[in-house]
Amino acid sequence: MRFATRLIHNGHAIDKTTGALGTPIVLTSTFAKLDMNADQEFDYARSGNPTRKALEETIAQLEGGAKGYAFASGMAAIGSTLGIFSSGDHIVTAEDIYGGSYRIMNNFYKRWGLGVSAVDSTDLDAIKEAIKPSTKALFLETPSNPLLKITDLKGAIAIAKESGLITIVDNTFLTPYLQRPIALGADIVVHSATKFLGGHSDVVLGLAVTQNEELGRKIYAVQNSFGAIASPSDCFLTIRGIKTLKARLDAEQASAAKLADWLKTRSEVTDVYYPALREHKGREIHEKQADGFGAVLSFKTKNKQKAIDFLGAVKYAAAAVSLGGVETIVSYPAQMSHAAMPQKERERLGITDSLIRISVGLEDIDDLIADFEEALR
Numbered sequence: 440m441r442f443a444t445r446l447i448h449n450g451h452a453i454d455k456t457t458g459a460l461g462t463p464i465v466l467t468s469t470f471a472k473l474d475m476n477a478d479q480e481f482d483y484a485r486s487g488n489p490t491r492k493a494l495e496e497t498i499a500q501l502e503g504g505a506k507g508y509a510f511a512s513g514m515a516a517i518g519s520t521l522g523i524f525s526s527g528d529h530i531v532t533a534e535d536i537y538g539g540s541y542r543i544m545n546n547f548y549k550r551w552g553l554g555v556s557a558v559d560s561t562d563l564d565a566i567k568e569a570i571k572p573s574t575k576a577l578f579l580e581t582p583s584n585p586l587l588k589i590t591d592l593k594g595a596i597a598i599a600k601e602s603g604l605i606t607i608v609d610n611t612f613l614t615p616y617l618q619r620p621i622a623l624g625a626d627i628v629v630h631s632a633t634k635f636l637g638g639h640s641d642v643v644l645g646l647a648v649t650q651n652e653e654l655g656r657k658i659y660a661v662q663n664s665f666g667a668i669a670s671p672s673d674c675f676l677t678i679r680g681i682k683t684l685k686a687r688l689d690a691e692q693a694s695a696a697k698l699a700d701w702l703k704t705r706s707e708v709t710d711v712y713y714p715a716l717r718e719h720k721g722r723e724i725h726e727k728q729a730d731g732f733g734a735v736l737s738f739k740t741k742n743k744q745k746a747i748d749f750l751g752a753v754k755y756a757a758a759a760v761s762l763g764g765v766e767t768i769v770s771y772p773a774q775m776s777h778a779a780m781p782q783k784e785r786e787r788l789g790i791t792d793s794l795i796r797i798s799v800g801l802e803d804i805d806d807l808i809a810d811f812e813e814a815l816r
C-alpha cells in the first residue's frame with residue numbers, strides 16, 4: 440500500500456466491534472476485569488486506552504517504527520523521551536531545535552545530571568567533536584525552525600552509530616509523508632502532532648515512535664510513570680487529522696513554493712528561506728532525504744518596523760505562534776518562539792528582528808499573495 444492509502448487503511452479504519460468508520464472515543468478511567476483468570480489488555484487508562492492505542496499503532500506504522508506512544512503535547516513526548524536517560528549521561532543536540540526542546544534539556548534535565556552540548560548540526564565535524572565517552576544520544580531537527588537549515592540525516596546518523604549513540608529526530612515540520620527518519624537509520628522519531636498531523640489548530644498532542652521494541656519498552660515505562668498521556672478525545676482528533684495529511688500537505692506545500700517564488704520578486708523582501716529554492720543551503724541534501732519541501736518558509740523585511748507593520752496588516756493570515764494548521768499563520772520568532780533567547784545569540788543564528796515565518800494553509804494562493812502584497816506595501 441502506498442502512503443495515501445495507509446493514511447486511510449491502517450488497521451484502525453473500521454472498528455472491530457461495531458463496524459464504525461470513526462474510531463470510538465473510549466472515555467473511561469478504568470476497565471472491569473471480565474475474567475479473573477485471564478490476562479486482559481486494558482486495566483487503567485493511564486497505562487493504556489483503546490483510542491490512544493489506535494493512534495499509537497497508526498503513527499508507528501506511518502513512521503515505519505515498531506512502537507508508537509501518544510502524549511499530552513509535543514513537549515510531553517520530547518520530555519518523556521529524554522526521560523529514558525540517566526544522571527551522568529550526555530547528549531549532543533542540534534543548536535537549531537524547537538525552543539521548548541532546548542528549554543527542557545537546559546533548564547530541566549541538566550538539573551538532573553544530563554549533560555547537553557548544542558552544536559551546529561549542519562556541520563558533521565561539529566557533531567563528531569562534541570561526542571564524549573558518556574554521550575548516549577544525538578538529537579536532531581531538520582529542516583530547522585525558523586530558517587529551514589538542513590541537517591544531513593544519513594551522515595549524522597552514521598556518526599552517531601559509530602559511537603554507539605541512538606539518534607532522536609523531531610519530524611514535526613515534514614511528517615512521515617515527506618520524511619521518514621527511521622528508514623534513514625534513526626532510532627526514535629518525535630512529533631508535535633499539534634502541527635501538521637492534527638492539522639486543524641484544534642488539538643495539542645505529541646507522539647514518539649521507536650525503531651525497535653526495546654526502546655519502545657523504555658519510553659512506555661516513562662509514559663506510564665510520568666503519565667503525560669494524550670486524552671482519548673485528542674487522540675480521536677489526531678486520528679481524524681492524519682486521514683487528510685497527504686491532501687493537506689500537497690496543497691499547502693504547492694502554495695508555499697509559489698509564495699516563496701513570489702516573495703523573491705519583491706523589493707520589500709531581502710531574504711527568503713525555503714528548501715526548494717535553488718540557492719538554499721542544504722537543498723541537495725534535503726532532496727535526497729525528503730520527498731517534499733513542506734509548507735513552512737520564512738523571509739526577512741528591510742527592518743524591524745517593516746516586519747511589525749506587515750504582521751499587523753495581513754488579513755488572511757493569523758499573526759500567531761504554531762504552524763501546520765489549515766489556516767495560514769505568520770509568526771514573529773524574535774518576539775514569539777525565540778523571545779527567551781538572548782538577542783546576541785538570536786542574531787548569531789540569523790533570527791533577526793526582521794524575520795517572519797509563514798506556515799501556509801489551505802486558502803487560495805492567489806488571495807494569499809494579493810493579501811501579502813498589500814501588507815508589504
Ligand SMILES: *Cc1c(COP(=O)(O)O)cnc(C)c1O
Pocket residue numbers: 512513514515537539540580584609611612630631632633634643644645
Ligand atoms: C510545536 C513544536 C514542538 C512542541 O510541541 P507542543 O505540542 O507545542 O508541545 C516540538 N517541536 C517542534 C518542531 C514544534 O514545532
